[in-house]
Amino acid sequence: MKKKAAPFRRSVLPKSPTSIQGLDEITGGGLPKGRPTLVCGGAGCGKTLFAMEFLVRGATQYKEPGVFISFEETEKELTANVASLGFDLDNLINRKKIWLEHVHVERGEIEQSGEYDLEGLFIRIHHAIESIGAKRVVLDTVESLFSELPSPQILRAELRRLFHWLKKKGVTTIITAERGEGTLTREGLEEYVSDCVILLDHRVTDQSSIRRLRIVKYRGSMHGTNEYPFLIDEDGFSVLPITSLGLNHSSSHERISTGIPRLDTMLSDKGYFRGSTVLVSGTAGTGKTSIAAKFAEEACKREERVLFFTFEESPSQLVRNMRSIGINLEPWVQKRLLQFHATRPTHYGLETHLTTSIKLINKFKPSIVVLDPINAFVIGENQTEVKTMLLRLVDFLKMKKITAFFTSLNSAGDAMEMTDVYISSLIDTWLLLRDIEIGGERNRGLYVLKSRGMAHSNQIREFKLTNHGIELLDVYVGAEGVLTGSARLSQEAKDDAEQLLRQQEIGRRRFGLDRKREAMEAQIVALRSRFEAEESEALKVIGIEKARNERFVQDKIKMAKSRRSDVPTKIKIK
Amino acid sequence: MKIKRRKSETSRRKNRPAASRSGICILRLYVAGQTPKSITAFTNLKLICEEELRGKYHIEVIDILKNPQLARNNQILAVPTLVRKLPLPVRSIIGDLSNTERVLIGLDLREKRA
Numbered sequence: 001m002k003k004k005a006a007p008f009r010r011s012v013l014p015k016s017p018t019s020i021q022g023l024d025e026i027t028g029g030g031l032p033k034g035r036p037t038l039v040c041g042g043a044g045c046g047k048t049l050f051a052m053e054f055l056v057r058g059a060t061q062y063k064e065p066g067v068f069i070s071f072e073e074t075e076k077e078l079t080a081n082v083a084s085l086g087f088d089l090d091n092l093i094n095r096k097k098i099w100l101e102h103v104h105v106e107r108g109e110i111e112q113s114g115e116y117d118l119e120g121l122f123i124r125i126h127h128a129i130e131s132i133g134a135k136r137v138v139l140d141t142v143e144s145l146f147s148e149l150p151s152p153q154i155l156r157a158e159l160r161r162l163f164h165w166l167k168k169k170g171v172t173t174i175i176t177a178e179r180g181e182g183t184l185t186r187e188g189l190e191e192y193v194s195d196c197v198i199l200l201d202h203r204v205t206d207q208s209s210i211r212r213l214r215i216v217k218y219r220g221s222m223h224g225t226n227e228y229p230f231l232i233d234e235d236g237f238s239v240l241p242i243t244s245l246g247l248n249h250s251s252s253h254e255r256i257s258t259g260i261p262r263l264d265t266m267l268s269d270k271g272y273f274r275g276s277t278v279l280v281s282g283t284a285g286t287g288k289t290s291i292a293a294k295f296a297e298e299a300c301k302r303e304e305r306v307l308f309f310t311f312e313e314s315p316s317q318l319v320r321n322m323r324s325i326g327i328n329l330e331p332w333v334q335k336r337l338l339q340f341h342a343t344r345p346t347h348y349g350l351e352t353h354l355t356t357s358i359k360l361i362n363k364f365k366p367s368i369v370v371l372d373p374i375n376a377f378v379i380g381e382n383q384t385e386v387k388t389m390l391l392r393l394v395d396f397l398k399m400k401k402i403t404a405f406f407t408s409l410n411s412a413g414d415a416m417e418m419t420d421v422y423i424s425s426l427i428d429t430w431l432l433l434r435d436i437e438i439g440g441e442r443n444r445g446l447y448v449l450k451s452r453g454m455a456h457s458n459q460i461r462e463f464k465l466t467n468h469g470i471e472l473l474d475v476y477v478g479a480e481g482v483l484t485g486s487a488r489l490s491q492e493a494k495d496d497a498e499q500l501l502r503q504q505e506i507g508r509r510r511f512g513l514d515r516k517r518e519a520m521e522a523q524i525v526a527l528r529s530r531f532e533a534e535e536s537e538a539l540k541v542i543g544i545e546k547a548r549n550e551r552f553v554q555d556k557i558k559m560a561k562s563r564r565s566d567v568p569t570k571i572k573i574k
Numbered sequence: 575m576k577i578k579r580r581k582s583e584t585s586r587r588k589n590r591p592a593a594s595r596s597g598i599c600i601l602r603l604y605v606a607g608q609t610p611k612s613i614t615a616f617t618n619l620k621l622i623c624e625e626e627l628r629g630k631y632h633i634e635v636i637d638i639l640k641n642p643q644l645a646r647n648n649q650i651l652a653v654p655t656l657v658r659k660l661p662l663p664v665r666s667i668i669g670d671l672s673n674t675e676r677v678l679i680g681l682d683l684r685e686k687r688a
Contacts, residue, residue: 104649111665111680114618114672119606120638120650127642149652149668 013220016064016136016172019057020050022239026224027215031196036163036173038193040184041200046211046232047176048073049085050200051138053236054174056087059097064135064172067099067128071144074102085236099128105148112150118158122165129171137166137173143187152187160192184216195219201227210349213239229351233359240355240392251275252401259298260291262472263431266448266457272429273453274367275401277394279423281408282433286444287465288407289313291431292370293322293329294470295405299368300332307366308340309357311376315340326469339364345376350389353377358396369397373407374423387423394426428452433463436475436484443485446472462488599623599631599681600660606653607639611670615654618671626683656680 015029024030031037031054039047048070055066070078078100079089092098101124128134142159149155166173175193177185184190190197197216202209212227230239255270264271272278278295280288296306310318318340319329332338341360345353361369371393377386390406397404406427424430430449435442444463448456461472462484476483476491483491603619605612616635623631638645638653648657658665658681667680 101646103651105651106649106666111667111676112669113667113674113676113680114614114669115611116652116654116668116670117611118651119609119653120604120645120655121652123606123638123642124645124651127645145651 016058017062018054019061020053020237020239022228026228026239027218028222031172031174032218032221033172034170035167035195036175036193037196037198038175038177038185038190039198039200040177040179042179042202045200045202046237047200048140049082049232050237051140051174051176052082052087055098055136055138056092058136059092065097065132066136066138067125067132067134068101068138068140069125069128070100070102070140072141075100085234096132099132099134101128105145110149116154118162122162129169135171137171139173139175141176141178143177143185143189146187159189163192210351229355231352231355233356235359238355238359240351240358256403257298259294260470260472262461266459266461267429267451268454268456272403274403275398276428277404277406277426278429278431279406279408279427280431280433281410283410283435286433286435287463288409288433289318289372290322290325290327290465290470292372292405292407293318293327296338296368296370297327297329297332300337303337304368305364305366306338306368306370307361307364308338308370308372310340310342310372311345312373314342324467325465326467350377350385354389354392357393361400361402366402368403368405370405371407373409375408390423391426436482438484439487441485445475445484597630598660599627599658601631602634602636602657602659604636604638604645604648604650604653604655604657607637612654614670614672615656619656622671622674622677626678
């Protein structure tokens with residue numbers, strides 16, 4: 001027996017897995033095995049499809065053949081209708097996996113005389129079950145018998161007997177019923193089928209339709225009680241039980257580059273955390289998409305897959321526009337590393353967006369998902385719904401360790417720290433792009449508003465889109481305040497001029513000093529030569545005086561000799 | 575119990591000229607086994623036919639328990655079901671045929687009262 005039981009339940013009620021995406025999660029394993037389940041809802045809410053998918057999945061995946069008793073559509077109609085969902089009923093019928101039988105009563109042709117019973121139906125169902133060894137049975141809108149056969153009392157009793165009989169046979173049954181006014185079903189079938197009741201709903205809010213599923217009752221089993229959005233698309237039925245997930249995703253320490261080196265620097269040199277949620281918000285034309293595209297390109301260069309949801313531009317337009325700033329995305333698209341998914345947000349409801357997104361993500365298995373922009377979903381007053389949707393998406397992505405990159409458009413005049421969808425609390429890294437208006441021009445400024453778990457820069461950077469990519473520049477911060485763009489350039493020029501002037505001044509001073517030094521040295525030379533002249537003059541005089549003095553001594557000696565003086569005269573001559 | 579059928583009718587029809595055969599009422603009674611309800615239905619039908627269509631009817635009893643495929647082919651779901659195959663249009667009456675009036679209306683043998 002193939003049954004998936006939720007681990008937290010002690011006594012396990014046997015369950016029949018539906019293999020409908022998400023439903024087995026919220027029912028804790030599927031529908032009650034061997035018991036009838038009532039699926040009710042308004043017209044066009046997908047009851048028949050739900051039942052059919054249950055049978056087909058059972059037949060193909062769990063080796064449980066199924067009988068489909070249709071009270072409304074003929075075999076041919078049904079086969080054709082579900083073929084569009086990829087169910088090849090003819091094949092399954094031929095292989096005795098599915099038994100399709102149309103039970104039809106011509107309305108109004110029947111006259112009643114005396115008591116009757118539905119033994120004919122019993123025999124037919126029995127025969128069908130026996131023929132293929134069915135484990136699953138669907139009675140698609142058995143209620144329509146009430147409008148076809150007379151005597152509701154008999155019918156009621158007979159249906160009750162039928163459900164009991166099916167339960168006794170141990171086949172897992174789905175009974176579909178139209179929703180009535182104020183009651184779950186028109187004929188009150190919920191009184192007879194009390195094991196499990198699933199309500200399908202299809203409502204239209206703000207012109208977009210939302211399908212929801214709710215388990216009204218599940219006897220003997222825990223189950224999710226919320227309304228879960230579901231989707232019917234080419235792969236059949238899928239339910240999104242995302243709100244049932246807890247906040248227990250593990251977080252990664254790995255860092256991934258933003259694709260802009262200086263932005264990496266701003267985020268403590270490494271970039272975003274893998275699996276984190278990044279938001280870039282800013283007013284129109286501030287370059288949100290460009291940052292997203294750069295991030296995507298960088299990821300592709302690392303051979304990672306990127307799923308790019310664009311809600312405002314077509315992929316080719318986006319690729320073209322990004323090429324103009326030096327981001328070439330085309331090769332990555334061709335290498336199947338980058339996949340675009342472009343839809344108008346108004347195209348279908350939020351739930352459908354969510355479900356298709358999740359399906360695409362499951363299929364493509366990207367490591368990065370870009371949503372550009374998220375506030376495109378906001379139409380009218382549905383912010384709460386949008387927030388819920390994004391919350392689910394973020395939870396889903398976190399669980400899968402996929403890095404989410406959102407862009408959000410602020411309308412001018414809004415507080416910058418506010419996004420249209422109020423999802424700030426969901427965001428791990430929030431980059432804010434803003435226009436800085438100075439000197440008659442707008443320039444882009446970028447700063448990190450918050451970044452959980454890392455030391456990030458508190459600086460505003462000027463953000464430039466050039467034809468060779470995105471550049472971050474330091475803004476001018478000086479006596480004149482914060483300047484960007486031409487103002488920054490002119491201020492820088494002014495600074496340059498001042499500096500030049502200063503250098504010239506220095507040169508001039510140095511020159512003057514040199515001249516002075518030269519003058520001084522010339523003076524020194526002149527003085528020396530004058531001194532030398534004077535010196536030689538003086539020496540000459542000294543020589544003459546010396547000579548004269550000697551001659552005077554000689555003369556004196558001569559004179560003494562001549563006077564015959566006996567005492568020699570001592571004359572000191574210096 | 576064995577349901578007797580087609581005894582008196584067939585023998586009589588053989589002696590009938592072909593021209594009047596078109597007036598024959600061909601009836602089929604679908605039952606599920608030999609239940610009290612099926613027996614009652616057959617007995618009631620027989621009585622009514624003898625009363626109203628003496629010699630101009632032909633009853634065939636089909637037990638869908640023996641042949642479930644016939645129930646599918648003829649879209650039988652309630653039993654007993656009486657089907658008038660001929661004359662056209664096809665008429666169906668469900669129940670044990672205990673209400674003779676309704677049977678006669680169902681077989682177009684009486685005008686429906688307002």
